[in-house]
Amino acid sequence: MEDINMLFDYDQDPEFAFWGQAEHPGPFQAQLDSFLVDYSAASGQLSPWSALQDAQLTFTDLNAQSPGAGVCAEADSSTGADGTVRLCAESPRRARRPAAHPPHKVQRHAANIRERKRMLSINSAFEELRCHVPTFPYEKRLSKIDTLRLAIAYIALLREILLSGCDPKSYVDECVKNGYKDHGDAVWNTSDLTARLSWIKWD
């Protein structure tokens, strides 16, 4: 199996940046899936140790970390504020570390991989949601919590528009002009929201 660092040169290829992953879910997700399948298959057919060594050479030194040890050892991936994924380089010495782990560690590693995949799917859903909430063109990437809160406020405002029976554009224009009566204690106040909506092209 190829080294995942060879498969994904995140620094070189902006296509794999997580920012905007919803538009390009294919390559990374497919590669990750295939790795996970390979890993599972190897675990089923071979001894845990050979399976582990296989994974060891491919998925950024999962064995390097002892349970309870600090996270994001140099072999882990992380995402910066710009949303790009960084994979730390793995030294050959670490890659050759002998596999001497009890079975529960093998299961723990497999669970970690599943958890990582689960978080990736959650994050891709967040990316998709970011595409559906109104943002300013120059605005920086919304955080997860801001995305959720803005989505809640957005849905509430859309509901108001529906109930009002007014033309959406004129409703928003009215809100921008006269201000909007804020219902509840929404973190995203509706003037923010209506200002964002005023950027939308209403057809």
Add this chain to the structure above:
DNA sequence: TAGGCCATCTGGTCCT
């Protein structure tokens, strides 16, 4: 430098 945000690991719990 503190605070915000995030990814990852981990152990517990629930579900199939």
Add this chain to the structure above:
DNA sequence: AGGACCAGATGGCCTA
């Protein structure tokens, strides 16, 4: 039993 889900802990990165 194994996988999914969850929350706490931890450490890295970035920005004001």
